[in-house]
Amino acid sequence: MSMSSxxxxxSLAPYLFVLPATVxxxxxxxxxxxxxxxxxxxxxxxxxxxxxxxxxxxIRLFTHDPAFVLAIRNAVxxxxxxxxxxxxxxxxxxxxxxxxxxxxxxxxxxxxLPAIISPVVVGIVWQRIYNPFGGLxxxxxxxxxxxxxxxxxxxxxxxxxxxxxxxxxxQWTGFSMLLYVAGLKGLPTETLxxxxxxxxxxxxxxxxxxxxxxxxxxxxxxLLGVIGTLQTFPLIYMLTNGGxxxxxxxxxxxxxxxxxxxxxxxxxxxxxxxxxxxxxxxxLFQVRVLGARFALAE
Amino acid sequence: MATVELRRVDKTFGTHQAIQGLDLSIADGExxxxxxxxxxxxxxxxxxxxGLEGVSGGAIVIGExxxxxxxxxxxxxxxxxxxxxxxPHMTVAENIGFGLKLRGTRRSRIAELVDEAAETLQLKxxxxxxPKELSGGQRQRVAMGRAMVRHPQVFLxxxxxxxxxxxxxxxxxxxxxxxxxxxxxxTIYVTHDQTEAMTLADRxxxxxxxxxxxxxxxxxxxxxxxxxxVAGFIGSPEMNFLExxxxxxxxxxxxxxxxxxxLSLGEAxxxxxxxxxVTLGIRPEHLHLAGPGDPQDARLSGVVxxxxxxxxxxxxxxxxxxxxxxARLAAEVGDRIALGVDRTRAHLFDPxxxxxx
Amino acid sequence: xTLTPSPRTIKTAVLTVLAAVWLxxxxxxxxxxxxxxxxxxxxxGGLAIKGVSLSSFVxxxxxxxxxxxxxxxxxxxxxxxxxxxVISSLAAYAFxxxxxxxxxxxxxxxxxxxMLPIPALIVPIFQLNxxxxxLDTYWGLILPYTALGVPFAVIIYRSFFSAxxxxxxxxxxxxxxxxxxxxxxxxxPLSWPATSVVVIFQFMTSFNEFILALVTMDSNSLKPLTLxxxxxxxxxxxxxxxxxxxxxxxxxxxxAVYLLMQRFMIGGLTAGAVKG
Ligand SMILES: Nc1ncnc2c1ncn2[C@@H]1O[C@H](COP(=O)(O)OP(=O)(O)OP(=O)(O)O)[C@@H](O)[C@H]1O
Ligand SMILES: [Mg+2]
Numbered sequence: 062m063s064m065s066s067x068x069x070x071x072s073l074a075p076y077l078f079v080l081p082a083t084v085x086x087x088x089x090x091x092x093x094x095x096x097x098x099x100x101x102x103x104x105x106x107x108x109x110x111x112x113x114x115x116x117x118x119x120i121r122l123f124t125h126d127p128a129f130v131l132a133i134r135n136a137v138x139x140x141x142x143x144x145x146x147x148x149x150x151x152x153x154x155x156x157x158x159x160x161x162x163x164x165x166x167x168x169x170x171x172x173x174l175p176a177i178i179s180p181v182v183v184g185i186v187w188q189r190i191y192n193p194f195g196g197l198x199x200x201x202x203x204x205x206x207x208x209x210x211x212x213x214x215x216x217x218x219x220x221x222x223x224x225x226x227x228x229x230x231x232q233w234t235g236f237s238m239l240l241y242v243a244g245l246k247g248l249p250t251e252t253l254x255x256x257x258x259x260x261x262x263x264x265x266x267x268x269x270x271x272x273x274x275x276x277x278x279x280x281x282x283x284l285l286g287v288i289g290t291l292q293t294f295p296l297i298y299m300l301t302n303g304g305x306x307x308x309x310x311x312x313x314x315x316x317x318x319x320x321x322x323x324x325x326x327x328x329x330x331x332x333x334x335x336x337x338x339x340x341x342x343x344x345l346f347q348v349r350v351l352g353a354r355f356a357l358a359e
Numbered sequence: 360m361a362t363v364e365l366r367r368v369d370k371t372f373g374t375h376q377a378i379q380g381l382d383l384s385i386a387d388g389e390x391x392x393x394x395x396x397x398x399x400x401x402x403x404x405x406x407x408x409x410g411l412e413g414v415s416g417g418a419i420v421i422g423e424x425x426x427x428x429x430x431x432x433x434x435x436x437x438x439x440x441x442x443x444x445x446x447p448h449m450t451v452a453e454n455i456g457f458g459l460k461l462r463g464t465r466r467s468r469i470a471e472l473v474d475e476a477a478e479t480l481q482l483k484x485x486x487x488x489x490p491k492e493l494s495g496g497q498r499q500r501v502a503m504g505r506a507m508v509r510h511p512q513v514f515l516x517x518x519x520x521x522x523x524x525x526x527x528x529x530x531x532x533x534x535x536x537x538x539x540x541x542x543x544x545x546t547i548y549v550t551h552d553q554t555e556a557m558t559l560a561d562r563x564x565x566x567x568x569x570x571x572x573x574x575x576x577x578x579x580x581x582x583x584x585x586x587x588x589v590a591g592f593i594g595s596p597e598m599n600f601l602e603x604x605x606x607x608x609x610x611x612x613x614x615x616x617x618x619x620x621x622l623s624l625g626e627a628x629x630x631x632x633x634x635x636x637v638t639l640g641i642r643p644e645h646l647h648l649a650g651p652g653d654p655q656d657a658r659l660s661g662v663v664x665x666x667x668x669x670x671x672x673x674x675x676x677x678x679x680x681x682x683x684x685x686a687r688l689a690a691e692v693g694d695r696i697a698l699g700v701d702r703t704r705a706h707l708f709d710p711x712x713x714x715x716x
Numbered sequence: 717x718t719l720t721p722s723p724r725t726i727k728t729a730v731l732t733v734l735a736a737v738w739l740x741x742x743x744x745x746x747x748x749x750x751x752x753x754x755x756x757x758x759x760x761g762g763l764a765i766k767g768v769s770l771s772s773f774v775x776x777x778x779x780x781x782x783x784x785x786x787x788x789x790x791x792x793x794x795x796x797x798x799x800x801x802v803i804s805s806l807a808a809y810a811f812x813x814x815x816x817x818x819x820x821x822x823x824x825x826x827x828x829x830x831m832l833p834i835p836a837l838i839v840p841i842f843q844l845n846x847x848x849x850x851l852d853t854y855w856g857l858i859l860p861y862t863a864l865g866v867p868f869a870v871i872i873y874r875s876f877f878s879a880x881x882x883x884x885x886x887x888x889x890x891x892x893x894x895x896x897x898x899x900x901x902x903x904x905p906l907s908w909p910a911t912s913v914v915v916i917f918q919f920m921t922s923f924n925e926f927i928l929a930l931v932t933m934d935s936n937s938l939k940p941l942t943l944x945x946x947x948x949x950x951x952x953x954x955x956x957x958x959x960x961x962x963x964x965x966x967x968x969x970x971x972a973v974y975l976l977m978q979r980f981m982i983g984g985l986t987a988g989a990v991k992g
Contacts, residue, residue: 072816074810074814074895074896075810075815075816075819076816078806078807078809078810078814078895078899079806079807079810079811079822081802081806081807082803082804082806082807082822082826082866082870083807083822085803085859085862085863085866086822086825086826086829086863086866086867088844088859088863089837089841089859089860089863089864090829090832090837090863090864091825092840092844093837093840093841093844094832094837096839096840096843096844097836097837097839097840100839107843154731154734157727157730158731160727161724161727162724162727162728162731166978166979168735169978170974170975170978171735171738171739172734172735172738173974173978174738174739174742174971174974175738175741175742176920177916177920177970177971178742178967178971179923179924179926179942179967179970180924180926181924181926181942181943181945181946181963181966182745182945182963182966182967183741185945185959185960185963186741186742186744186745186963187741189744189748189761189762189956190740190741190744190761192761195761196761197740197744197760197761197763198761200759200760200761201760204759204760231738231741234738235738288830288831288833291833292833292834294835294927295925295926295927298927312833312835313833313835313838314835316835316836317835317838320838320839320842321842321931326839326843329839330839330840333835333836333837333839334836336833336835336836337832337833337836340831340832340833341828341831341832344828344831345831348831355827355830355868355871406886409886409890410889410890411886411889411890430889431886431889431890432889432890432891432892432893432894436890437890438886438887438890440883440886440887441883442881442883444883444884444886444887445887446884446887446902447884447906448905448906457888457891458890458891458892461891461892461893461897462892505887505891
């Protein structure tokens, strides 16, 4: 049903309504995309005259850049290791909350709290937690004898990426919880009661009824999680800045490094293009093939 | 107040023609009901008059003005929706006064008019409440108040009572009738409920498949339907229909049914060629238990299959000529009875076109 | 939901333990910020403080113009929140209720923006700001924050608007509203749950952002609050107290906004909250 066929004062209305959004969209999305595509074909420091180099930036990226390889590896690790725990924990918390506990709103606020804190704050606070000299974990480690807690989490090339992932899980589980709470609220009570009457146990109810009925929430969370993986930047920038020795490098952080620290705008643009292509391909696959949606409820 | 005229109005949705060449003239102050089966285009017609849908062809004239291409707000009409469509974020008073406010009416004047409407509709106590704090009947009255308060030229109602329970519906029906007598505003009223249409309307428009089937007073539609469709639509319980063949057409009209039984309609329908197939239509209230006064050839006999006691009277289902006839009679299940037919009230239709013969 | 799978007490206990763990970093931040001066050696990362003092906050306000940075943050954040609410609800209304040439394409374009990693656009946005002389101005942050916030807000608003019974808008039309009037007087007042979601998300995004701010803002006097720990890193780093006091100050506004609007969040996310 649309009101389009109704007589109206001017059929200009829809265009006026979308005009401001369109202007911003063109200026800050369309133009930048075209811009990076063009500038990825140049060698350019952002100040002096740029030199056209064709595909040279891409060739260098794919053949001579170990940092790029590490960034890709980290994304491959990052996606499942953040998305799965965030979903499972988020669901568990949401389910416990929604099936009735006192003071639900307080728990909800506590779990969601990390998601609203600035990455600047999160980064600095967790640096202190991970600090091997007087940090929270090492203090606990020494006090309890659990020596593995005393390792230098953020400066050990083998451990650092997992330490950063843990912070991400802490930060975003509350968001998953929120979507699951909304999803659970939307489930028809009758269906759950029917399952109960048919004699389903709690485990069976969750596995066969509740979890499958929240399919759209799972898909949304996976979609957002994959995109989130590819945009992970402020947290890494604050916690490790991609170090040690690119062990926690992410593509966005690497773009920033190349563009603003090493003044290689052209090379940074090439990485940007690759990043966008990967993100669009993965997202479109999920939307088209798996039926994932951004709509949080519809 | 004004006349409303639809001139050869068409409406297509994509490739679907919802309304075809609708012609209708409504007099000033008249109460017209639109009835017809679901999907026949009643709401679409009303919405075109309101200006919520554009016309695909033809013209709509209110008063002397061609309003076909005017936006809703310039047509000086008011509408009551089936769902009432009250603004949930406004109080009853604000709901009723909203249209006036948009038209720049003075605040004190709005208060006066809202008060007046609330008085008429017995809404004074709830003026400060939000719609969700009202009962169904109160919401319905607020919707009416919102329409009344602007004193528009035309009232449009789209099934305004269908969300109320049966008792309230009867009560509100009477209220609407009273209001119309007071205000005498031209009213177009869409309904599913033919009792509503019969009791409220000066004239009823029966629609089918986007066309007008018949326009007439309730009396005309009941007594002289132009087609089997109208005959079946008006009246409750529905008219009985029996397929038959004319077998003797000289002095009287005699019918033979599929099982060989016969019925003579006397002089009422003479002139049909023998052998012509027809559909006989006879209303339940025009069947009675045959008595000595009923000629032998004006009777139908059958076995009572079901009885439906309604309190004041009883409906019975009788199997006649392999079909079920409903009659307004008392009998026992299993009785073999003879039904006397009120021959002057019998209708004949062409089986192919459905038109009255 | 009427399932009562396990006794309430077990659930409450599990949730309480989990919530306590989740709160540790925040509690530690507060503890360090409230640590009395000279108490360097508080154990457990500073969690186990003895006594409470506001002196770190005093030092922070002394050493950095915190209020000025806070005002900068507010100007940038509030402007972008207002712009996002207005711009995206207007667009979403057109997408939800009107059919027009190019409408669908534009909508899917906005949708695709959500699939775009924003850091990939940081180079051109920086250059764009440079070209238009927006470097080192509030607008150099407000405009990109708004532009990048609009797509998500459009989705939220559109699904919410679609759930509003159309007859309400038709009634308003007959009452005399223009299309703009319907948006302003009927649709927006009914959509406050969606607006709360948009406000919370946009407030957090704009207020917390610091990467674009880092490259856009040159003058200290224009920098938002989030940059304070980075600008004054030198003098602060030596002293965890004032640093964590500053972090606490950065966190308070978003938490306040969240707590104010939290109860509308779920409703906004589930949409369809409007019934006649
Ligand atoms: N906006 C629309 N787009 C496409 N088709 C429509 C639209 N509105 C109505 N129709 C179609 O037009 C026909 C008439 O619909 P309308 O709503 O007028 O029926 P109605 O007589 O009011 O039925 P009901 O008694 O069920 O309310 C139907 O076939 C319907 O499917
Ligand atoms: Mg209808």
